[in-house]
Amino acid sequence: MIKFGVVMFPGSNCDHDCFYAVQQFFSDQVDFIWHKSTDVHGYDCIVLPGGFSYGDYLRTGAIARFSPVMSEVKKFASAGKPVIGICNGFQILLESGLLPGAMLRNTSLRFICKYVHIKPVNFSTPFSKGLKKNEAIHIPVAHGEGNYYIDDEGLKKLQKNNQIVFQYCNERGIVSDDFNPNGSVANIAGICNEAGNVLGMMPHPERCCDPMLGSSDGKRIFESLLQSLNQRQTV
Amino acid sequence: MKEQEVTLQVALEHGLTEQEFSTICSILGRTPNFTELGVFSVMWSEHCSYKNSRAWLKKFPTTGPSVMVKAGDENAGIIDIGDGLAVSFKIESHNHPSAVEPFQGAATGIGGIIRDIFTMGARPIALMNSLRFGKLSAPNVRRLLDGVVRGISHYGNCIGIPTVGGEIYFDSTYEGNPLVNVFCLGILKHEDIALGKASGVGNSVYYVGAATGRDGIHGATFASEELNEASEDRRPSVQVGDPFMEKLLVEACLELLQTDAVVGIQDMGAAGLTCSTCETASRGGAGIEIELAKVPQREKGMIPYEILLSESQERMLVIVKKGSESEVEAIFDKWDLHAVNIGQVTDDGKMRVKFHGETVVDVPAKALADEAPVYHRAFKEPAYYKQQQIINLANVREPVSYAATFKSLLSNPSIASKKWVYEQYDHMVMTNTVVLPGKADAAVIRLKGTEKLLAITTDCNGRYCYLDPYIGGQIAVAEAARNVVCSGGKPIGVTDCLNFGNPMKEEIFWQFKNCIEGVADACKAFNIPVTGGNVSFYNENPRGAVDPTPVIGLVGLIESQNHVTTAGFKNAGDTIILLGPLDSTIGGSEYLAQEHGIKGGKLPEFDMKLEKAVQSFCYELIKNGLVKSAHDCAEGGLAVTLAECAIIGSEKGMHLGAKVALPDTGNRADSILFGERQSRIIITVNKEHTENIVKQAQQKQIPANIIGSVVSDRFELKYANKVLIEESVSSIHDIYYSALEVSLS
Numbered sequence: 001m002i003k004f005g006v007v008m009f010p011g012s013n014c015d016h017d018c019f020y021a022v023q024q025f026f027s028d029q030v031d032f033i034w035h036k037s038t039d040v041h042g043y044d045c046i047v048l049p050g051g052f053s054y055g056d057y058l059r060t061g062a063i064a065r066f067s068p069v070m071s072e073v074k075k076f077a078s079a080g081k082p083v084i085g086i087c088n089g090f091q092i093l094l095e096s097g098l099l100p101g102a103m104l105r106n107t108s109l110r111f112i113c114k115y116v117h118i119k120p121v122n123f124s125t126p127f128s129k130g131l132k133k134n135e136a137i138h139i140p141v142a143h144g145e146g147n148y149y150i151d152d153e154g155l156k157k158l159q160k161n162n163q164i165v166f167q168y169c170n171e172r173g174i175v176s177d178d179f180n181p182n183g184s185v186a187n188i189a190g191i192c193n194e195a196g197n198v199l200g201m202m203p204h205p206e207r208c209c210d211p212m213l214g215s216s217d218g219k220r221i222f223e224s225l226l227q228s229l230n231q232r233q234t235v
Numbered sequence: 236m237k238e239q240e241v242t243l244q245v246a247l248e249h250g251l252t253e254q255e256f257s258t259i260c261s262i263l264g265r266t267p268n269f270t271e272l273g274v275f276s277v278m279w280s281e282h283c284s285y286k287n288s289r290a291w292l293k294k295f296p297t298t299g300p301s302v303m304v305k306a307g308d309e310n311a312g313i314i315d316i317g318d319g320l321a322v323s324f325k326i327e328s329h330n331h332p333s334a335v336e337p338f339q340g341a342a343t344g345i346g347g348i349i350r351d352i353f354t355m356g357a358r359p360i361a362l363m364n365s366l367r368f369g370k371l372s373a374p375n376v377r378r379l380l381d382g383v384v385r386g387i388s389h390y391g392n393c394i395g396i397p398t399v400g401g402e403i404y405f406d407s408t409y410e411g412n413p414l415v416n417v418f419c420l421g422i423l424k425h426e427d428i429a430l431g432k433a434s435g436v437g438n439s440v441y442y443v444g445a446a447t448g449r450d451g452i453h454g455a456t457f458a459s460e461e462l463n464e465a466s467e468d469r470r471p472s473v474q475v476g477d478p479f480m481e482k483l484l485v486e487a488c489l490e491l492l493q494t495d496a497v498v499g500i501q502d503m504g505a506a507g508l509t510c511s512t513c514e515t516a517s518r519g520g521a522g523i524e525i526e527l528a529k530v531p532q533r534e535k536g537m538i539p540y541e542i543l544l545s546e547s548q549e550r551m552l553v554i555v556k557k558g559s560e561s562e563v564e565a566i567f568d569k570w571d572l573h574a575v576n577i578g579q580v581t582d583d584g585k586m587r588v589k590f591h592g593e594t595v596v597d598v599p600a601k602a603l604a605d606e607a608p609v610y611h612r613a614f615k616e617p618a619y620y621k622q623q624q625i626i627n628l629a630n631v632r633e634p635v636s637y638a639a640t641f642k643s644l645l646s647n648p649s650i651a652s653k654k655w656v657y658e659q660y661d662h663m664v665m666t667n668t669v670v671l672p673g674k675a676d677a678a679v680i681r682l683k684g685t686e687k688l689l690a691i692t693t694d695c696n697g698r699y700c701y702l703d704p705y706i707g708g709q710i711a712v713a714e715a716a717r718n719v720v721c722s723g724g725k726p727i728g729v730t731d732c733l734n735f736g737n738p739m740k741e742e743i744f745w746q747f748k749n750c751i752e753g754v755a756d757a758c759k760a761f762n763i764p765v766t767g768g769n770v771s772f773y774n775e776n777p778r779g780a781v782d783p784t785p786v787i788g789l790v791g792l793i794e795s796q797n798h799v800t801t802a803g804f805k806n807a808g809d810t811i812i813l814l815g816p817l818d819s820t821i822g823g824s825e826y827l828a829q830e831h832g833i834k835g836g837k838l839p840e841f842d843m844k845l846e847k848a849v850q851s852f853c854y855e856l857i858k859n860g861l862v863k864s865a866h867d868c869a870e871g872g873l874a875v876t877l878a879e880c881a882i883i884g885s886e887k888g889m890h891l892g893a894k895v896a897l898p899d900t901g902n903r904a905d906s907i908l909f910g911e912r913q914s915r916i917i918i919t920v921n922k923e924h925t926e927n928i929v930k931q932a933q934q935k936q937i938p939a940n941i942i943g944s945v946v947s948d949r950f951e952l953k954y955a956n957k958v959l960i961e962e963s964v965s966s967i968h969d970i971y972y973s974a975l976e977v978s979l980s
Contacts, residue, residue, distance in 0.1 A: 013395020
């Protein structure tokens with residue numbers, strides 16, 4: 001059985017949602033990891049959930065990166081184990097240097113909560129291996145600072161290393177400015193590190209696992225991850 | 236701030252009357268000191284004591300087999316929903332603070348209502364808000380709307396409780412005095428109910444959460460006076476919210492309540508430390524003694540008066556069992572929160588406050604909390620009432636172009652989609668939102684671990700209440716119930732937020748009294764208990780009072796996911812049935828106000844018996860799985876309601892419209908298309924069930940007309956064999972979804 005750990009920072013508010021989605025659909029083995037903990041032993045995947053860690057009063061994720069648990073998360077990541085940061089979790093991954101780039105406020109200067117479509121463009125990470133080319137995943141975003149920024153050189157590097165995992169698109173998978181909800185460079189909705197085991201994404205897969213809530217597309221990302229981890233375990 | 240010598244003049248400046256001041260002197264057997272005077276003035280303010288409204292609030296039905304905590308007994312009522320679960324919910328106003336500082340005013344409104352709910356031991360799982368502003372053409376209204384929406388977004392999103400629905404009206408009556416009513420609902424297990432009482436001599440009194448500053452001193456008194464030019468100077472009476480702190484408080488308190496360490500818990504809202512100490516003591520039949528020097532303070536040199544009256548946000552008072560102190564401290568320490576032992580429960584019924592050992596307040600707790608005077612205010616029927624009833628609407632000219640009038644109603648900001656607003660609120664966090672905002676007449680959330688769901692709505696049409704307060708009050712409840720029924724729920728409880736002008740004016744009090752009677756009679760007719768709420772008087776600007784606006788928050792229980800019903804059409808070929816009467820008049824309608832500038836006329840006939848029959852028939856049809864969509868007929872009348880069904884049912888690339896022919900009733904077309912008669916629901920059903928449903932309705936003597944069918948992409952409306960409206964669905968779709976943003980740009 002794959003074991004998940006969901007980190008609880010003060011101000012996390014999607015921690016219970018991630019826990020519930022994992023437990024309901026993917027694995028009985030899931031724990032909360034308190035931000036003051038320094039023990040992440042025994043987990044197969046760590047989730048950094050969404051929310052407003054420390055109120056996000058400085059920059060989003062800027063204080064959470066100093067939480068004791070983060071140095072363990074870094075070690076976990078450098079051992080090649082999968083880490084997924086969703087929304088505020090993505091912002092924390094950026095602040096802690098596990099992923100490149102930075103977040104700006106949405107171009108509308110307003111919080112945006114709505115369903116969007118994203119298209120997987122990298123099929124080599126454990127999170128996206130099982131996804132299909134040209135599929136449009138129907139998934140919610142909910143953020144005030146989801147406008148991903150990286151300079152030209154950084155973008156080229158991301159492209160060269162195949163680190164862009166998801167891009168905002170329309171329901172037919174077409175990527176264009178018209179379907180960019182927040183102004184992100186190159187419609188970026190999610191990126192990974194060079195090794196591909198650390199994923200940060202602004203949309204919330206945990207919010208669309210249950211068909212009762214209108215979409216179960218988010219399940220596919222977790223299923224891809226489980227498949228990869230199971231394969232690794234059998235090998 | 237300096238302490239003053241207490242005289243009658245100082246008492247009057249505190250908003251007390253001469254009579255009240257002399258009562259206080261006789262309760263104490265002496266003249267109160269300055270601190271005590273401050274304490275009495277806030278506790279006996281309208282905001283805290285309901286002294287002008289209490290006598291009338293008794294009209295509400297508050298009991299029933301499912302009521303676990305009754306209105307007025309605690310911070311919020313509690314209703315049993317079966318399976319060992321219960322819900323606690325309440326609506327409250329934050330109008331005055333939002334008028335002077337919209338962002339913080341609205342934000343702290345959210346913070347306050349959330350505390351009322353988790354204080355009861357419930358986990359807050361849904362927020363709603365009911366807002367009223369002036370017309371968007373006024374620049375200041377735009378500023379207020381923007382600030383209020385940002386404030387709600389800031390607080391609600393950060394704390395991680397979804398804002399699942401609400402309503403907004405724009406009407407010049409609210410210019411300068413917007414209404415910001417906020418609703419919160421929480422869920423709890425029966426055994427987890429927590430109460431706001433202090434008992435057990437020697438038990439410890441803990442102060443938890445944010446430090447106390449000078450913000451919000453006399454906020455409760457501020458809320459109990461009219462707004463005027465000088466109100467801007469009241470900005471210091473508005474508090475500043477910290478949703479992160481409150482998030483920690485919610486988690487820590489709910490964790491704490493799982494232990495056996497707590498005797499009572501209460502938030503510090505209006506009147507802060509004063510209110511929480513004397514109310515808990517009064518409820519517990521005990522006394523309480525605290526030392527103010529121990530209260531965490533973030534400003535230097537605060538005097539007892541300021542510490543006691545501060546309305547700094549995100550603070551709680553917890554009464555802890557003697558011996559459990561370290562357990563409590565450990566939990567707050569885990570969440571990095573202040574938790575300071577500031578005193579203990581006593582047995583003498585006194586609220587005794589010390590400052591560095593010296594007694595500064597020594598007052599019977601019960602006198603403060605429960606013995607405020609109760610006034611029976613005089614009332615008088617206003618002259619406008621009769622005049623409005625006899626306006627002859629036959630002289631109103633029919634529209635030259637029905638299509639143009641129809642489209643301008645669809646783009647009316649009070650009617651058009653509120654997408655621009657709700658997309659700024661996180662409405663999906665907690666992953667319970669089964670029906671997204673704008674899709675059904677009520678918000679629908681699931682309850683994890685059960686088969687059940689909740690339908691929640693807020694409703695009130697202030698114009699109806701102005702024109703006929705009694706019927707308007709009845710309609711507010713009826714329409715809220717109808718919304719819940721259309722979503723597949725059965726109403727289980729009401730919370731109300733009564734927004735009115737200055738109660739000292741006899742005409743205003745007449746509106747208040749009549750609205751209350753309307754709301755109370757409707758609740759009785761539907762057999763729905765009122766579980767609590769809030770009265771907000773003094774909603775006036777220099778031009779006069781706002782329309783009487785008794786906002787109804789109504790919660791319904793949906794037994795199964797299969798009953799969840801949305802407003803949008805589902806399949807081409809389905810039959811469209813109008814449940815309820817076809818005829819209407821245009822009295823009080825949005826059409827009359829918008830197109831003819833008339834705020835008047837006699838409201839269309841309202842019959843509670845018919846209303847109930849229509850609702851229970853619709854509910855039965857839904858439970859029997861026969862209804863594909865259901866939408867309540869409200870502002871804008873039948874034409875707008877049908878258009879909404881089409882628009883909401885349309886997805887990108889898949890448009891659904893309607894071909895509707897309304898039979899000639901002999902009445903004017905505008906009254907048929909745009910009249911706002913109550914007790915009407917548009918449902919769509921599979922063609923093969925049509926006959927059976929109409930037959931059933933006839934047997935029950937409920938009007939049911941087959942008026943058309945769902946088609947793809949065309950929206951066509953005929954009356955008396957004449958096509959009056961013919962549009963493509965995509966064009967009305969665009970109007971409806973972009974109108975609010977367009978009027979803001």
